[in-house]
Amino acid sequence: MSGTAWLSLGSNLDAERNLVSAASALRERFPGACFSPVYRTPAIGFAGPDFLNAAAVIDSDLDVHALDAWLHALEDAHGRDRSQPRFSSRPLDIDIVFFDDLVLDGPGHLQLPRPELKHAFVLRPLFDLAPGLRVPGDGRTLAELWAAQGGEPGMARTGLALG
Structure with missing residues (x-):
């Protein structure tokens, strides 16, 4: 099943370079990918460098599970170390927030919509x-x-453009 993925x-590790590289890989694999402005946000849940956050929408020819696997491989190619604590610095983190109108809880970490939608850096x-x-x-x-969310202290739009 293919569909639209958000x-x-x-x-927050070499953030500008990693986001630009990830956006390039997404555009190459999923032509027509669109990107939001990029925001700088303080780390949440741990002490660490600020994050750069953005969103993308793609038309995927992959089903949600295959897309999730492809995104994990992209994270891994950028040096993501999954042995680190959940709340820690990372070179690249990409989550599927929505996939069409699918509501899903598992297997594993895959939840749609993503619970992190409650955070300003995702929303x-x-x-x-x-x-x-x-x-x-x-x-x-x-x-x-x-x-209803009202923003997040310290969150600011940057001048970085992903495409």
Whole structure:
């Protein structure tokens, strides 16, 4: 099953280079990929360098599980070390936030919609791409969620453009 995937991208280790490289790989594999503005956000859950965060929307010819595996391989190619604690610095983190209107809990870590949608660093870039998008299983739009969320202290839009 192919479909439209909405992705969250983040990095706090050589962040600019890793995000630009990841965006290039996504555009090469999924022509027509669109990217949000990039935001600088303080690390959440641990002391570490600020993250650069963005969102992307792609039309995927892969099903959700194959896409998740492809994204993990992309993270690995950028030096992602999965033996580190969940809340730690990383060169690249890409999560599928939505895949069409699929609601999924597992296997493994794959949850759709992603629970991290509650965080401004995931929600704001997605809102920039599609404020009217309705959250599967919830029904509220990203604009409604953003209005209720209210932002995150220290979050700032950067001048970095991914495409």
